[in-house]
Amino acid sequence: xxxxxxxxxxxxxxxxxxxxxxxxxxxxxxxxxxxxxxxxxxxxxxxxxxxxxxxxxxxxxxxxxxxxxxxxxxxxxxxxxxxxxxxxxxxxxxxxxxxxxxxxxxxxxxxxxxxxxxxxxxxxxxxxxxxxxxxxxxxxxxxxxxxxxxxxxxxxxxxxxxxxxxxxxxxxxxxxxxxxxxxxxxxxxxxxxxxxxxxxxxxxxxxxxxxxxxxxxxxxxxxxxxxxxxxxxxxxxxxxxxxxxxxxxxxxxxxxxxxxxxxxxxxxxxxxxxxxxxxxxxxxxxxxxxxxxxxxxxxxxxxxxxxxxxxxxxxxxxxxxxxxxxxxxxxxxxxxxxxxxxxxxxxxxxxxxxxx
Amino acid sequence: xxxxxxxxxxxxxxxxxxxxxxxxxxxxxxxxxxxxxxxxxxxxxxxxxxxxxxxxxxxxxxxxxxxxxxxxxxxxxxxxxxxxxxxxxxxxxxxxxxxxxxxxxxxxxxxxxxxxxxxxxxxxxxxxxxxxxxxxxxxxxxxxxxxxxxxxxxxxxxxxxxxxxxxxxxxxxxxxxxxxxxxxxxxxxxxxxxxxxxxxxxxxxxxxxxxxxxxxxxxxxxxxxxxxxxxxxxxxxxxxxxxxxxxxxxxxxx
Amino acid sequence: xxxxxxxxxxxxxxxxxxxxxxxxxxxxxxxxxxxxxxxxxxxxxxxxxxxxxxxxxxxxxxxxxxxxxxxxxxxxxxxxxxxxxxxxxxxxxxxxxxxxxxxxxxxxxxxxxxxxxxxxxxxxxxxxxxxxxxxxxxxxxxxxxxxxxxxxxxxxxxxxxxxxxxxxxxxxxxxxxxxxxxxxxxxxxxxxxxxxxxxxxxxxxxxxxxxxxxxxxxxxxxxxxxxxxxxxxxxxxxxxxxxxxxxxxxxxxxxxxxxxxxxxxxxxx
Numbered sequence: 001x002x003x004x005x006x007x008x009x010x011x012x013x014x015x016x017x018x019x020x021x022x023x024x025x026x027x028x029x030x031x032x033x034x035x036x037x038x039x040x041x042x043x044x045x046x047x048x049x050x051x052x053x054x055x056x057x058x059x060x061x062x063x064x065x066x067x068x069x070x071x072x073x074x075x076x077x078x079x080x081x082x083x084x085x086x087x088x089x090x091x092x093x094x095x096x097x098x099x100x101x102x103x104x105x106x107x108x109x110x111x112x113x114x115x116x117x118x119x120x121x122x123x124x125x126x127x128x129x130x131x132x133x134x135x136x137x138x139x140x141x142x143x144x145x146x147x148x149x150x151x152x153x154x155x156x157x158x159x160x161x162x163x164x165x166x167x168x169x170x171x172x173x174x175x176x177x178x179x180x181x182x183x184x185x186x187x188x189x190x191x192x193x194x195x196x197x198x199x200x201x202x203x204x205x206x207x208x209x210x211x212x213x214x215x216x217x218x219x220x221x222x223x224x225x226x227x228x229x230x231x232x233x234x235x236x237x238x239x240x241x242x243x244x245x246x247x248x249x250x251x252x253x254x255x256x257x258x259x260x261x262x263x264x265x266x267x268x269x270x271x272x273x274x275x276x277x278x279x280x281x282x283x284x285x286x287x288x289x290x291x292x293x294x295x296x297x298x299x300x301x302x303x304x305x306x307x308x309x310x311x312x313x314x315x316x317x318x319x320x321x322x323x324x325x326x327x328x329x330x331x332x333x334x335x336x337x338x339x340x341x342x343x344x345x346x347x348x349x350x351x352x353x354x355x356x
Numbered sequence: 357x358x359x360x361x362x363x364x365x366x367x368x369x370x371x372x373x374x375x376x377x378x379x380x381x382x383x384x385x386x387x388x389x390x391x392x393x394x395x396x397x398x399x400x401x402x403x404x405x406x407x408x409x410x411x412x413x414x415x416x417x418x419x420x421x422x423x424x425x426x427x428x429x430x431x432x433x434x435x436x437x438x439x440x441x442x443x444x445x446x447x448x449x450x451x452x453x454x455x456x457x458x459x460x461x462x463x464x465x466x467x468x469x470x471x472x473x474x475x476x477x478x479x480x481x482x483x484x485x486x487x488x489x490x491x492x493x494x495x496x497x498x499x500x501x502x503x504x505x506x507x508x509x510x511x512x513x514x515x516x517x518x519x520x521x522x523x524x525x526x527x528x529x530x531x532x533x534x535x536x537x538x539x540x541x542x543x544x545x546x547x548x549x550x551x552x553x554x555x556x557x558x559x560x561x562x563x564x565x566x567x568x569x570x571x572x573x574x575x576x577x578x579x580x581x582x583x584x585x586x587x588x589x590x591x592x593x594x595x596x597x598x599x600x601x602x603x604x605x606x607x608x609x610x
Numbered sequence: 611x612x613x614x615x616x617x618x619x620x621x622x623x624x625x626x627x628x629x630x631x632x633x634x635x636x637x638x639x640x641x642x643x644x645x646x647x648x649x650x651x652x653x654x655x656x657x658x659x660x661x662x663x664x665x666x667x668x669x670x671x672x673x674x675x676x677x678x679x680x681x682x683x684x685x686x687x688x689x690x691x692x693x694x695x696x697x698x699x700x701x702x703x704x705x706x707x708x709x710x711x712x713x714x715x716x717x718x719x720x721x722x723x724x725x726x727x728x729x730x731x732x733x734x735x736x737x738x739x740x741x742x743x744x745x746x747x748x749x750x751x752x753x754x755x756x757x758x759x760x761x762x763x764x765x766x767x768x769x770x771x772x773x774x775x776x777x778x779x780x781x782x783x784x785x786x787x788x789x790x791x792x793x794x795x796x797x798x799x800x801x802x803x804x805x806x807x808x809x810x811x812x813x814x815x816x817x818x819x820x821x822x823x824x825x826x827x828x829x830x831x832x833x834x835x836x837x838x839x840x841x842x843x844x845x846x847x848x849x850x851x852x853x854x855x856x857x858x859x860x861x862x863x864x865x866x867x868x869x870x871x872x873x874x875x876x877x878x879x
Binding site: 002004005006007008009010013014024025028029031032040041042043044045046047048049051052053055056069078086087089090091093094096097098103104105163167168169170171172175193194197198201202205206209326327328329330331332334335336338339340342343 | 769
């Protein structure tokens with residue numbers, strides 16, 4: 001599953017961007033250093049291939065549902081981890097930009113979940129270990145299924161951790177884990193079966209391909225893996241550190257939230273840390289709305305439902321949120337109006353130019 | 357002048373899977389000649405062409421372009437001299453727009469961007485495709501793709517043009533256009549094709565390949581009169597030399 | 611099959627929009643990439659119960675789309691496709707976060723519903739921004755901009771290749787998939803069949819990659835891509851980026867919706 005922008009906080013998104021960017025730089029250097037320039041068009045075209053292959057659906061035996069290829073492990077087997085990671089990266093970028101799959105902020109997370117795990121964990125540590133140098137049909141299938149399953153389990157767990165630490169979704173961590181992992185177990189097995197089938201097909205037709213592309217990276221790949229794992233660890237520590245820092249200054253989530261929605265941050269907001277600063281800032285700016293709001297509220301009581309609220313509930317919370325919602329809708333309307341006017345101007349301009 | 361010469365000496369090529377695609381091919385093509393390479397599917401035409409600019413390395417024998425044997429050291433120079441137009445233009449047009457693509461070669465030669473663009477403009481104008489410059493390749497028709505692919509090669513100002521199946525997949529009009537274009541070139545041209553009428557029209561000399569060997573090498577019209585040779589090599593006379601199916605009249609070819 | 615066709619059509623459409631010539635299109639791609647990234651980060655930085663304060667941010671995608679002459683309906687349709695995915699996760703929020711925040715009339719509104727709404731608004735904002743970026747810039751230009759902003763060259767080149775051959779391979783796959791469909795009599799094809807179909811596609815793709823590489827070598831390629839374009843990050847670009855950054859900053863700090871609502875509230879009674 002793709003991680004989505006909407007579920008992500010900038011801290012988590014940014015950290016994962018940094019981690020993934022690091023891996024990208026590392027892999028690019030690796031591919032450039034290997035001087036296997038033949039790989040560059042191959043990687044690009046295989047990325048396009050993966051896209052195309054993902055469009056072919058097949059029925060999953062015994063379930064009545066259908067699935068498609070993910071391809072991370074397949075690319076790693078064909079290209080070796082470094083080139084595979086870059087290829088997956090390019091596919092994810094296109095998906096994020098064209099198909100609204102995930103999003104730009106979530107790109108770092110998705111790269112890590114769907115690129116790092118299959119290319120740098122599942123392939124070298126599981127697939128290669130089980131499959132060995134010259135795998136038979138059975139061994140190859142087992143290796144692919146186990147590797148794909150583990151890769152997807154890790155990826156799914158990544159989604160859970162990233163979602164939970166972002167705190168946008170209210171899903172409890174344990175529930176989300178129990179929800180994601182079994183689903184991805186099934187997906188992983190299917191992915192493994194398909195990958196094994198494709199690899200053994202290629203193995204029969206052009207045995208030299210599989211060996212040739214992955215070979216140059218085997219030895220350096222094993223060595224550098226440790227470095228990469230260390231980098232990952234460092235990234236994780238950094239992320240954790242960032243979070244605990246944020247978390248410690250974050251007031252109790254819900255209280256803060258109610259304060260936000262009700263416009264009472266000025267009264268109840270905690271007097272410390274980053275949010276206090278923000279709240280103070282907001283307070284300074286919010287003098288006018290607050291003042292205006294009270295007047296409105298008083299007026300509302302007098303007039304009885306001028307803001308479309310029959311109850312005329314004197315509770316200030318509601319009034320504030322209503323004013324927020326009304327304002328928000330107005331802002332939206334205004335934005336569309338500006339867009340509409342701009343569009344008309346843009347359309348009219350060439351004609352004016354033609355006349356002059 | 358002598359550097360426009362292409363010479364193959366007992367060229368042989370064996371693919372990694374053990375298939376012998378070419379054996380003992382010897383040819384000598386001189387400046388300004390337009391030579392057709394014909395033969396049945398799998399006769400070795402494409403393999404032969406791919407040796408001319410070092411895309412494939414000979415298993416035995418030698419390729420000479422101009423005064424140099426084709427080696428690792430002379431490869432860059434030879435690739436500038438020999439321009440290669442591939443059969444599927446989609447393999448050749450890999451950049452985002454037509455102009456980017458044509459400029460790819462000149463920029464690789466180290467020309468400054470302005471000069472590269474000028475060369476690209478000349479090349480595109482020559483094939484009548486300048487108006488397509490900002491289009492992405494996937495929006496081009498088959499004939500347009502082919503002409504742009506030729507422009508990408510012309511922008512390198514080669515002395516020798518090598519074309520693999522230039523008219524395959526083109527409609528009759530685009531085919532005519534392309535043939536007129538090729539006819540005007542003053543380069544040494546080596547064309548592999550199944551389009552025997554094109555061969556008749558453009559090439560005064562023809563090399564017939566059969567099972568990786570040169571079965572015949574001579575004047576095009578002479579070769580096409582040799583029924584036994586054509587039958588043995590799984591070829592036919594060009595339509596222009598066959599009887600008209602309606603009136604039975606055979607066009608006179610002087 | 612339908613999805614393959616619509617996907618190919620979608621690519622072409624967006625590519626076509628990107629080749630229009632407006633002031634927005636002429637702007638250096640780096641400026642647009644930078645502004646879009648900043649936009650997404652700022653939108654994501656709001657806490658989970660924010661809804662109203664996010665609405666003013668619609669100004670960014672709307673203005674870009676309007677100046678770039680992108681049809682609103684097209685953008686809306688493409689973003690709408692993605693909303694169910696955001697909802698799928700967002701809908702868990704009302705389940706787990708049932709604390710009532712306020713009552714709208716007699717209907718209690720829980721915090722979960724607010725945060726769910728917030729997720730959807732975020733999704734629409736960020737996804738439309740990304741889509742519009744491509745629509746007014748074009749994928750190759752975005753790649754180039756990213757490369758100039760520091761993305762490794764190998765990845766940039768590779769993305770260009772991917773994009774170029776996407777069209778070719780989609781066509782290729784469509785033919786193979788159609789042939790398969792015609793002979794599978796309406797049944798969904800079995801896995802081994804699909805695996806060998808994909809395997810064949812893979813082999814063909816690989817051979818194509820080899821031919822492309824030969825074509826590149828034949829044109830003096832030595833591992834470097836040279837760009838024809840020279841960057842023009844001028845004052846217009848600086849103003850564009852700075853202007854948006856200031857606006858995002860203001861909208862982040864001041865809740866424009868509250869301000870506006872209050873103003874209206876004061877004007878009405």
